[in-house]
Each structure stands twice: as structure tokens, then as C-alpha cells.
């Protein structure tokens with residue numbers, strides 16, 4: 001073989017080998033994926049095309065579970081005087097669109113800063129109970145609602161957040177959000193039924209539940225049954241979620257921008273979903 005021919009033959013063999021390695025790497029990755037697929041963070045198969053904000057704007061008069069003001073803003077510096085703006089905040093962790101960390105209802109559960117960041121991005125399942133909530137303020141997400149969701153959308157995705165869409169978000173600026181009854185104390189708004197929470201814990205790998213109301217439990221609950229079942233199990237909750245009606249029942253990816261405050265039992269979060 002002439003010098004040129006030898007060089008060309010070596011080059012061609014090298015290219016073939018590179019091709020071979022590339023092909024085996026792809027095949028290897030595919031095989032690995034079949035053997036132990038890493039848990040999917042993203043619900044959708046294609047790149048997301050829009051982001052929906054699921055966070056209510058936090059204001060000092062934002063409605064609270066016990067009715068008292070829980071968020072206070074004190075201006076420390078203002079632009080007119082100081083040429084910059086800085087406010088100081090005082091707030092209860094469970095105010096506005098916020099997370100309930102496992103520690104909220106347990107002696108030594110995970111605090112908000114300890115929740116692994118990979119648990120804060122997950123597929124979102126939206127259970128729409130608006131119809132029954134429109135005629136019954138005390139409506140609850142029941143095992144039947146979960147079964148109906150599965151019937152329509154397939155199995156619950158791995159490691160999902162299951163959200164209740166009751167339509168209550170539209171009442172956030174009015175007294176109807178707390179909806180105190182004639183006895184002057186009992187609230188009436190939708191939430192999760194304890195048996196639905198148990199079903200999600202026993203039959204799915206759901207890691208979070210979310211509500212568009214002030215509590216995971218429905219308004220008249222006397223005992224925080226869902227809080228006491230769900231949170232000590234190491235799972236988290238989201239309350240006062242906005243804009244669920246803009247999201248599909250299945251297929252969105254939730255991102256929870258929970259605060260990383262040491263020892264926090266929860267805290268206001270920027271919550272959004274990619275569709």
C-alpha cells in the first residue's frame with residue numbers, strides 16, 4: 001500500500017471505530033435506562049412552551065387560617081430619601097401561597113431547608129372538584145375523585161404533586177376565602193379527605209399535595225386529620241395555590257421555590273408550573 005493509501009485506511013478505520021463506540025454508548029445508555037430508569041422530574045416529553053404562575057401576590061391583608069394579620073412590611077430605606085429601597089418583613093411561615101414542610105405537624109420531621117431540591121420539581125396532577133365545590137363549600141377530594149383522575153389520565157406519575165382545584169382561588173380577595181359560617185367560627189372551604197390522603201400514601205408515590213384553599217384539610221375539620229397523616233410521613237403540602245385552572249389535568253411540571261430557612265416548618269414559596 002502506498003503511504004497515502006495507508007493513511008486513508010487508518011483514518012477510515014478510526015472513523016468506523018468512533019462510530020462503533022458512539023453506537024455502543026447510545027445502546028448502553030438505552031439498556032441502562034431500561035434496567036434502572038432515573039425518576040423523571042419532568043412530566044412532559046417535549047420542551048415546555050409556557051410557564052404558569054401558581055403564586056398569589058403576598059400582601060399584608062392576605063387572608064390567614066386564624067384570621068389575624070400574619071405579614072408585616074416596614075420600610076427601612078426609601079428611594080426619595082436614601083436613593084435605594086429596602087423593606088423589612090415580619091411574617092408567619094404559613095402565610096400566602098406557602099409550603100407545609102413535614103416538620104409543621106411532627107416532632108422531628110424534615111424542615112423546609114432539608115427538603116431535597118429534587119423533591120421540589122415534580123409532575124403535577126390536577127384534580128378538578130369545582131363542580132361539587134360550587135354547591136358544597138365543605139367538599140373534599142375523595143378516593144373516588146382520585147380514581148376518576150386515574151381513569152381519565154392513566155396512573156399517577158411517579159413522585160407527583162396532586163393538587164385540588166376547587167375554584168376557591170377566585171375568592172382570595174373576599175371574605176369567602178375563609179368563609180366563616182353562622183356560628184362565627186367554623187370555616188367552610190374545600191380540602192382533601194383523610195381517605196384520599198391515605199390512598200395516595202398507600203397506592204402511589206405522591207410526594208406532595210396542594211390546595212387552592214387555606215388548608216390541606218377542609219374548612220370545618222376539627223382535628224387537622226390530613227395534616228397529621230400526611231406531613232409526619234415525610235411528604236409536603238402547598239396551600240393557597242393560584243391559577244390551577246390554567247393547567248392541564250396531567251402533563252405539567254411543578255417547581256416549588258420553597259425558602260431555605262434553617263428549621264423552618266414551611267414558608268411562602270414562588271410556585272410555578274411548566275407546560
Ligand SMILES: N[C@@H](CC(=O)c1ccccc1NC=O)C(=O)O
Pocket residue numbers: 065066092094095100104214215216227239
Ligand atoms: N392550614 C394552615 C394551618 C396553620 O397555619 C396552623 C395550623 C395549626 C396551628 C397553627 C397554624 N398556623 C398558625 O399560625 C397551614 O398548615 O399552614
